[in-house]
Amino acid sequence: MNSAQTIVVAGLWGTAILALAIGVYSWRRRSMGEWAISFAVLAFAIAFWSFAYGMEVAVETQAAKLFWAKIEYVGIVTVPVAWFVFALQYTNRAGWLTRRWLLALCISPALTLLLVFTNEWQHDLIWTEIGMDSSGLIPVLATTHGVWFWIHSAYSYILIIAGAILLIQAFARYPRAYRRQNASLVAGALLPLVANVIFLSGVLPLPHLDYTTFSFAICCLLIANAIFRYRLFELVPVARRTAVDNMRDGLIVLDLQNRILDINPAALNLFQRPAIEMVGYPLYQFLQDQAYILDGFRDITDMETEIDVNTPDRLRTFALQISPLHDGRDHLSGRMITFHDITARKEAEQALARARDEALAASRFKSELLARVSHELRTPLNVILGYTEMLQEGIFGPLTPAQWEPTQKIVASTDFLARQVNELLDLARLEVGQLQVNIREMSVADVVRDVHEKMVVLADAKGIQLLSQVQDNVPTIVMGDPNRTAQILLNLVGNAIKFSDGGVVQQQVLVADGRLLLRVSDQGIGIPAEMQETIFEPFMQVDGSLTRQRSGTGLGLAIVKQLTELMAGSITLESKVAQGSTFTICLPLVTANGEENSDAGNHK
Numbered sequence: 074m075n076s077a078q079t080i081v082v083a084g085l086w087g088t089a090i091l092a093l094a095i096g097v098y099s100w101r102r103r104s105m106g107e108w109a110i111s112f113a114v115l116a117f118a119i120a121f122w123s124f125a126y127g128m129e130v131a132v133e134t135q136a137a138k139l140f141w142a143k144i145e146y147v148g149i150v151t152v153p154v155a156w157f158v159f160a161l162q163y164t165n166r167a168g169w170l171t172r173r174w175l176l177a178l179c180i181s182p183a184l185t186l187l188l189v190f191t192n193e194w195q196h197d198l199i200w201t202e203i204g205m206d207s208s209g210l211i212p213v214l215a216t217t218h219g220v221w222f223w224i225h226s227a228y229s230y231i232l233i234i235a236g237a238i239l240l241i242q243a244f245a246r247y248p249r250a251y252r253r254q255n256a257s258l259v260a261g262a263l264l265p266l267v268a269n270v271i272f273l274s275g276v277l278p279l280p281h282l283d284y285t286t287f288s289f290a291i292c293c294l295l296i297a298n299a300i301f302r303y304r305l306f307e308l309v310p311v312a313r314r315t316a317v318d319n320m321r322d323g324l325i326v327l328d329l330q331n332r333i334l335d336i337n338p339a340a341l342n343l344f345q346r347p348a349i350e351m352v353g354y355p356l357y358q359f360l361q362d363q364a365y366i367l368d369g370f371r372d373i374t375d376m377e378t379e380i381d382v383n384t385p386d387r388l389r390t391f392a393l394q395i396s397p398l399h400d401g402r403d404h405l406s407g408r409m410i411t412f413h414d415i416t417a418r419k420e421a422e423q424a425l426a427r428a429r430d431e432a433l434a435a436s437r438f439k440s441e442l443l444a445r446v447s448h449e450l451r452t453p454l455n456v457i458l459g460y461t462e463m464l465q466e467g468i469f470g471p472l473t474p475a476q477w478e479p480t481q482k483i484v485a486s487t488d489f490l491a492r493q494v495n496e497l498l499d500l501a502r503l504e505v506g507q508l509q510v511n512i513r514e515m516s517v518a519d520v521v522r523d524v525h526e527k528m529v530v531l532a533d534a535k536g537i538q539l540l541s542q543v544q545d546n547v548p549t550i551v552m553g554d555p556n557r558t559a560q561i562l563l564n565l566v567g568n569a570i571k572f573s574d575g576g577v578v579q580q581q582v583l584v585a586d587g588r589l590l591l592r593v594s595d596q597g598i599g600i601p602a603e604m605q606e607t608i609f610e611p612f613m614q615v616d617g618s619l620t621r622q623r624s625g626t627g628l629g630l631a632i633v634k635q636l637t638e639l640m641a642g643s644i645t646l647e648s649k650v651a652q653g654s655t656f657t658i659c660l661p662l663v664t665a666n667g668e669e670n671s672d673a674g675n676h677k
């Protein structure tokens with residue numbers, strides 16, 4: 074072996090080792106996909122070819138060189154098939170590779186091998202002449218090729234070119250972020266072809282040397298780098314597919330003729346058909362009598378809407394979204410329909426709306442009933458009261474003392490009843506918004522005096538001292554509704570007396586922070602903390618039992634609160650059980666000349 078031979082052999086065996094390493098690496102990663110196996114086979118075939126070629130260069134005699142040249146063919150015929158199969162598998166076309174097709178692909182390589190090893194039978198299909206060329210730096214076999222060699226070459230080129238086209242097509246679709254990987258893959262796919270063109274053009278030194286194994290090894294290196302180093306990228310389409318398959322929304326991809334290109338399991342479930350019956354067929358075909366649904370969307374490429382669909386079991390509502398799909402050159406190429414079953418939500422919404430309407434109707438009915446009943450009750454009550462008073466006044470003849478007493482009871486009870494009815498009527502009116510306050514000039518002192526006069530008898534009867542006070546800083550005349558203000562105070566003072574068994578009840582009016590405060594306090598039984606909110610609701614009483622000692626309907630405070638709010642005020646309560654309660658009404662202070670929040674400190 075001369076030194077040129079040594080260099081070339083070292084180069085070829087180096088290539089063989091490189092290809093072997095790539096093959097082992099890929100084989101170890103075969104769990105990533107079948108393509109890793111075919112890629113390993115490709116690399117092993119290149120390694121084998123390179124090694125045998127090195128042997129061919131290394132040995133000296135023609136017979137030995139011919140022997141290794143034949144052995145090389147095991148690698149040579151395997152490379153194109155492995156390359157093509159790898160390209161199919163890597164670009165997700167493994168479905169084409171039925172066993173029959175794989176066998177068909179192998180017919181030509183098998184024939185080639187057979188003819189190579191039977192060349193000495195003089196069929197001359199591979200080599201017509203075999204000799205030695207020792208003129209160059211390296212002695213090589215000098216051969217002329219027979220017919221089958223050219224058939225074999227054409228076949229190999231077709232497979233290699235087809236594989237390269239498949240790969241380049243797939244790489245071109247990869248997102249921009251993967252440009253480096255992309256470039257490396259495209260270069261890898263093109264390299265064997267480019268190398269072959271260069272080889273055939275004869276511009277390289279040592280014209281009898283075949284560089285194909287070099288170029289293939291480098292090609293494998295580039296491709297291996299791209300597919301293994303960036304292998305995570307492979308997961309992206311898988312992840313997307315999984316997401317689409319598992320999502321609960323239906324997804325249908327249509328081409329421009331509305332044929333189904335893709336449909337996910339959720340959508341299939343709705344149609345109750347397998348994908349194989351639907352993909353490729355027009356969507357209309359599966360909508361039967363409901364095809365009209367699509368009519369409205371025939372040419373719409375971008376919208377969101379809700380549709381009702383009669384499914385076998387029931388009417389369902391879907392939120393439908395149609396989005397346009399564009400190809401790489403921004404031409405509209407189809408539509409994507411996604412739909413989401415919102416039947417449950419719709420039904421819940423409708424139920425809620427129904428419940429709300431019913432509640433509103435019930436509330437209106439209740440208020441109307443209250444208003445009517447209260448009104449109808451008041452008239453006869455007034456008649457009873459009127460006639461009883463006439464009896465007492467002796468209009469129908471003088472009453473004996475024995476008769477006087479029952480009339481007193483009639484008056485008291487009727488009075489009580491009338492008050493209750495009035496409260497009911499007020500509350501009903503407040504609830505339907507019929508009760509309005511009548512704001513005019515009002516003397517706070519007069520209101521307080523009236524309340525005092527009405528209540529002092531009750532207080533005296535229970536041994537309670539009633540104190541009424543208007544502080545100096547309250548303007549003589551303020552804007553307000555004297556009747557409703559009195560009603561509030563009467564209620565609060567009435568309660569204070571009712572829920573006290575002695576001590577002092579005080580009603581007080583003052584101005585603080587520019588607001589008018591009405592304060593009623595007592596030293597009575599107090600209100601437990603947990604009841605202090607709820608007693609302002611209608612019919613709420615601390616002692617709600619029928620056997621309670623202090624009569625009442627539980628409406629007073631509800632009325633007080635609503636009246637206060639009607640006057641743009643607020644009510645607060647401080648109370649301790651067994652110590653007493655203080656209710657404070659806080660109203661906006663408007664003086665007679667219309668100034669709000671004026672400092673009214675010195676008006677009185």
Ligand code: ADP
Pocket residue numbers: 568569572595597598599600608613614615616624625626627628629630631654
């Ligand atoms: P009524 O007095 O007709 O029961 P109210 O709405 O006026 O209805 O009062 C509701 C409840 O609040 C009363 O039943 C009572 O339990 C409690 N309450 C009201 N004022 C006082 C008070 N000053 N002291 C103690 N408890 C009170």
